[in-house]
Structures are given as C-alpha cells and as structure tokens.
Amino acid sequence: MDRFKYKWEEFREVKSVKPKRKYKVLETFAGAGGLALGLEKSGLSSVGAVELDKHAAQTLRINRPNWNVIENDISKVAENINDFVKVEELDVLSGGYPCQAFSYAGKREGFADTRGTLFYPYSEILETLKPKVFIAENVKGLVNHDEGRTLETMIKVFESNGYKVHWNVLNSWNYDVAQKRERIVIIGIRNDLVEKEKIPFAYPKPQKYRPVLKDVLKDVPESPGIEYSEKKRKVIELVPPGGSWINLPEEVAKEYLGVSWFSGGGKRGMARRMSWDEPSLTLTTSPSQKQTERAHPDETRPFTTREYARIQSFPDDWIFSGGTSAIYKQIGNAVPVKLAEYVGKAVIEYLNQFEE
Numbered sequence: 001m002d003r004f005k006y007k008w009e010e011f012r013e014v015k016s017v018k019p020k021r022k023y024k025v026l027e028t029f030a031g032a033g034g035l036a037l038g039l040e041k042s043g044l045s046s047v048g049a050v051e052l053d054k055h056a057a058q059t060l061r062i063n064r065p066n067w068n069v070i071e072n073d074i075s076k077v078a079e080n081i082n083d084f085v086k087v088e089e090l091d092v093l094s095g096g097y098p099c100q101a102f103s104y105a106g107k108r109e110g111f112a113d114t115r116g117t118l119f120y121p122y123s124e125i126l127e128t129l130k131p132k133v134f135i136a137e138n139v140k141g142l143v144n145h146d147e148g149r150t151l152e153t154m155i156k157v158f159e160s161n162g163y164k165v166h167w168n169v170l171n172s173w174n175y176d177v178a179q180k181r182e183r184i185v186i187i188g189i190r191n192d193l194v195e196k197e198k199i200p201f202a203y204p205k206p207q208k209y210r211p212v213l214k215d216v217l218k219d220v221p222e223s224p225g226i227e228y229s230e231k232k233r234k235v236i237e238l239v240p241p242g243g244s245w246i247n248l249p250e251e252v253a254k255e256y257l258g259v260s261w262f263s264g265g266g267k268r269g270m271a272r273r274m275s276w277d278e279p280s281l282t283l284t285t286s287p288s289q290k291q292t293e294r295a296h297p298d299e300t301r302p303f304t305t306r307e308y309a310r311i312q313s314f315p316d317d318w319i320f321s322g323g324t325s326a327i328y329k330q331i332g333n334a335v336p337v338k339l340a341e342y343v344g345k346a347v348i349e350y351l352n353q354f355e356e
Helices: 034-042 054-061 076-079 112-115 118-129 140-160 191-196 229-236 250-262 304-312 323-333 339-355
Strands: 024-026 047-050 092-095 135-139 163-171 182-190
Touching: 024 034, 024 118, 034 047, 034 092, 034 135, 076 118, 092 118, 112 140, 118 140, 118 191, 135 140, 135 191, 135 339, 140 163, 140 182, 163 191, 182 191, 191 229
Parallel strands: 024 047, 024 092, 092 135
Antiparallel strands: 135 182, 163 182
8 A cells, every 4th residue: 555645735725714503523642632622623523532530630620621522542432432422423523543554554454453552542433433434643654654565454454444535634723723743634535525525634834934933932931940950960961042052062962862862863853952943853752852942042040831832832721630740741642732723614615515
C-alpha cells in the first residue's frame, strides 16, 4: 500500500463556517481538552470525553461540568461503548491515540495486528458507533513510523470499517497558533456519505496571519512554573534571544552538550532561548528537559504553565488540575485549541452539505 496516495491536498477557507445543526462528537484520549475544546469552538457538541489520567479528567470536569467525562480505561469503554455514550447516531469520533508499533504491521492481519495497542479500542469504537466522520490526530512521525507500515495498517483497518481515508500534516503556526507544531490529521468519511457528496472534504486553508510570541504573551496571568537548575541557568544566561548552544563559548558548549557534541545535526533545540519575533518550537511535557529547552526571551527560565497554555492557544479561563508537573504534561500533550477549531470547521463544512 502506498500511504502517500492517501495524502489529501485539497484545502479551503473555513473560518466563517457555522454548523447547520447540532453535530455530535465523541472524544477519545481527551487529555486536558485541547482537541475537544477546539471542536466545541468550531460548533460541535460533545456527547462524551474519554480520559484515563485523573488530573486531565478533573481538568475536563472543572471547565465543562456539563460534559460526560468518562474517566476509564479506553479498552473497557470500547467493549461496552453503548453503556457509556447514549447517542442515536454519532456524527464525529475524534481522538489522538498514541503512536505505537504493531506486531505484524504491513502483513495481511489488518485489525488483528493492532491488538494490544491503544489504536485497537479506538477502531473498535469506530466499528461499533459508525460515525459519519472520524478525526484521528497524531505526531508527524507516524507518517514514516516503522517505514510507513504503522500508518498503512491503520488505513487498512479504517477502510475495512467502511471509510474513505485522507491524511495530511498540518502545522499549527498556519492556524493562529504561535507555535511550530506539526501533527498528522487523519480524516475518515463513511462510504455512504462519499457516494452522495457534491463537495469533497477539504482541509482548512492555512491562514496568512502567523502569530509570534509577542502576539500571545502579553499580560499573561501569574501561574506556577519551574526553574532551571543553577548550573543550567548559568549556561542559558549566555544565550541571546533566538539563539541556542551554537552561541555559547566552545568550552561551555562542549561541557553542556556532553556526548551530543560529537553527534550529527538536529541539536538546535539544546540551550535554546526563544525570541519575541518567532513562534515557539513544539512545547514538550517538561519544559526543563535537556535538548528541548525553550527559554523565555527575556528571563532565564522556562515558560510558566499559563504561558504554556497561551502558546497552545488555551483561553486564560481554562483551569488545569493537579500539580505543576501534571499541568505542564497536560498542556504539552494537548492539540492546540485553534488548530482543532479549524479542523472542526472543515469537518462541519463537509457535513453541512447533507443538511440542505
């Protein structure tokens, strides 16, 4: 199978799209709600959000007490999905299951290949509820994971469930987010809709306005954050805005990089200080980990949790549950809210044609 033949290059402007009726969405692997909140902002109505992590589930409950938050193992939910979600017909299934290798990916086992992975319960829910459309987002690395066999197996499973599959890699910086964060967004459309469609699905058109950090980090509310160790702080103090380890004196850089000094390229994230005039690099789940520093432009510290949330396009009134490390993890794992909103509008634009 050639996975690249499923890469869909159709884009349309969807900024002004509004739903013609109340489309229902079920969210899996909901995390702190980046994807779910973005889809809500696009006009989709939640019928459930599945999340096992206690802090993330509590975050969802605090912010959306009316949501059906299902704090449970996705495998158990998938086995009895109709006990957890009451819906006559589901319009959209969404979620970002982790990228995991399959035992026999690329062979002819298809669905059986995926047992033991978190993709399996997602595909079980898809098979049971048969939504009109599904959205599956993941890390960009899924495209070439296991030489492409992982994505090919997923596509094969989706097709066997009765869906036409498209995918593309979207950069959140193109969608009102001050961050270069690339995600694969897989869209599946139930075959009976494809047969009736007059307008094919199109991904959201990239926007001309691309925000940088100075656009989103004004007047950020105070919030917890972590500090660098004294040793690390002394190193990063030497780095100018927009710079990284290459701006360090050679002896300091050698000691700081350690064995990485002798490796090849791809080290520009080390000892990296962001500047106000650029988007953030992809935020991680821990802001002080080596090799992925994103120091504040002016102050020698990581971004605070609220700055993290701004960069991920969460609104300031979205409250995160748990300690500082748990909050960083929730935000770092999230889909940027505004990217999710654009994807939701693209799905709504497609579904609207069947309501005329």
